[in-house]
Amino acid sequence: MKAAVLGAGAWGTTFAAVLADAGCEVTLWGRDEAVASSVNDSRRNERFLPGVELPAGVSATTDASAALAGAELAAVALPSQKVRAIIEPFAALLEPDALVVSLMKGVERDTHERMSTVLSEAWDVPTSRVVVVSGPNLAKEIAAKQPTATVIAAEDEAVAERVSHATASGYFRPYTNTDVLGVELSGAYKNIIAVAVGIADGMGFGHNTTATVITRGLAEITRLGLALGAKPDTFSGLAGMGDLIATCASPLSRNHTLGSHIGAGLSLEDAIARTGGTAEGVTTSQSIQELARESGVDVPICDAVVAMLHDGQPKEAVLGALLSRPRKAEGA
Numbered sequence: 001m002k003a004a005v006l007g008a009g010a011w012g013t014t015f016a017a018v019l020a021d022a023g024c025e026v027t028l029w030g031r032d033e034a035v036a037s038s039v040n041d042s043r044r045n046e047r048f049l050p051g052v053e054l055p056a057g058v059s060a061t062t063d064a065s066a067a068l069a070g071a072e073l074a075a076v077a078l079p080s081q082k083v084r085a086i087i088e089p090f091a092a093l094l095e096p097d098a099l100v101v102s103l104m105k106g107v108e109r110d111t112h113e114r115m116s117t118v119l120s121e122a123w124d125v126p127t128s129r130v131v132v133v134s135g136p137n138l139a140k141e142i143a144a145k146q147p148t149a150t151v152i153a154a155e156d157e158a159v160a161e162r163v164s165h166a167t168a169s170g171y172f173r174p175y176t177n178t179d180v181l182g183v184e185l186s187g188a189y190k191n192i193i194a195v196a197v198g199i200a201d202g203m204g205f206g207h208n209t210t211a212t213v214i215t216r217g218l219a220e221i222t223r224l225g226l227a228l229g230a231k232p233d234t235f236s237g238l239a240g241m242g243d244l245i246a247t248c249a250s251p252l253s254r255n256h257t258l259g260s261h262i263g264a265g266l267s268l269e270d271a272i273a274r275t276g277g278t279a280e281g282v283t284t285s286q287s288i289q290e291l292a293r294e295s296g297v298d299v300p301i302c303d304a305v306v307a308m309l310h311d312g313q314p315k316e317a318v319l320g321a322l323l324s325r326p327r328k329a330e331g332a
Contacts, residue, residue: 001166003027004071006087007103008035008060009277010048010139012077015103017143019075020057021169028060029067036060052143068093073101073166075133079278080106080115080188084122091123101131101163105187106280107287112294114184128155131163132180134187135238136246138253142172149173151239153183175238182230183239186221189288189302190240191281193217194247194255196301199308199315201256202263213301214248220299224288227295255281268309282309300325 001024005016008030016028030036038044039060043053061067068074074094078086083104094100100123102115113121116130135150142148152167152174154160160176167174177183193213200209221244222235234240247253258279261271272279285305292299304322307313 001025001072002070003073003075003166004029004067005075005077005103006064006067006090007077008032008039008045008048009077010143011103011137012075013039013045013049013052013054013058014139014143015075015077015133016058017052017054018167018169018172019073020055021145021172022165022167024057024073024166026058027067027071028058029062029064030060031062033062036062049139049143052140064090065093068095068098071095071098073099073163075101075103076115076119077103080104080118080280081109081283083115084108084118087119088122094123094125097129098125099129099131099159099163100125101133102184103133103137104280105134105184105191106284107188107291109283109287112287112291114181114188116180116184127180128159130154130180131159132183132187133163133167134183134243136242138246138250140252145171147171147173149175149238149242151175151177151183151237153177153180153239155180177234177237177239179231179234181228182225182234185225185228185230186235186240187243188280188284189221189224190217190244190247191255191279192285192288192302192305193221193244194253195259195262195279195281195285195305195309197248198253198256198259198261199263199305200259202260202265203315203319204263210248214244217248217301218244220301224292224295224297224299227297228291254279258282262308263315281305286310 003024016026104115132153152160152164164174258275304318
């Protein structure tokens with residue numbers, strides 16, 4: 001299969017390598033000429049993925065038309081709040097029957113739309129041709145060919161199987177799923193929980209607190225997901241609990257890192273600068289909070305993250321408010 005990956009950051013570059021290792025011919029697109037030249041000349045992207053040698057099947061370009069020409073699969077790994085504006089001009093370049101793959105984990109701020117819907121609208125393709133990749137996807141570990149499993153979600157099982165075949169290798173094990181909503185919601189929401197865990201770490205709390213936030217965070221994700229029509233099994237699987245554990249526990253997670261800076265006392269602006277790259281949970285927290293309010297779903301951890309990041313409330317006051325919530329049965 002000939003594939004294009006739009007977005008030459010760490011995850012886009014890693015996914016290009018995953019496709020190439022599975023036998024695809026891959027063109028990586030990005031705006032930075034130096035990155036493209038480095039990939040082509042030395043098979044490295046030292047800016048975003050230092051120390052990793054890319055497969056020979058990966059080439060790079062800054063020309064979107066060259067990247068998308070003949071591509072049977074077009075994967076997108078761009079910041080979720082900017083992706084619509086970036087890719088809309090490329091709509092006419094997409095092959096008529098190409099599969100569109102979202103590698104992003106966010107919810108658009110103004111529309112509250114998931115990334116699969118954004119891609120469908122921006123490129124005017126039916127949602128049946130849009131596929132979502134999610135799960136524990138820490139780019140540096142996958143680039144190092146450490147064993148990992150992921151979820152390939154699509155409305156049509158046969159479409160998911162095609163992308164699964166295009167990515168499977170000795171270190172990358174895809175599982176298919178038709179619950180696109182649940183998979184995407186899990187991927188976006190876990191970034192918010194990771195910020196919360198990072199804040200707790202930055203404040204000096206230990207494993208009990210981390211376990212509490214992760215577990216109650218999963219309950220919160222599940223509650224909203226079920227209200228929106230997702231399938232319950234999704235949240236106990238790779239896209240739900242699996243991704244949540246990886247993102248909350250790993251120092252490689254930008255969302256966890258940003259949260260730890262906030263917990264240590266930095267302002268949001270300084271935490272973003274210190275973290276580097278895009279921490280999707282920052283803006284997605286507002287989108288999810290609004291979506292939950294529209295659905296009448298209680299999301300206290302998300303509310304707490306918004307209060308600390310966007311409303312200027314002291315983290316100690318927010319923590320006190322969380323702990324003083326009315327007691328209830330765990331499954332309620």
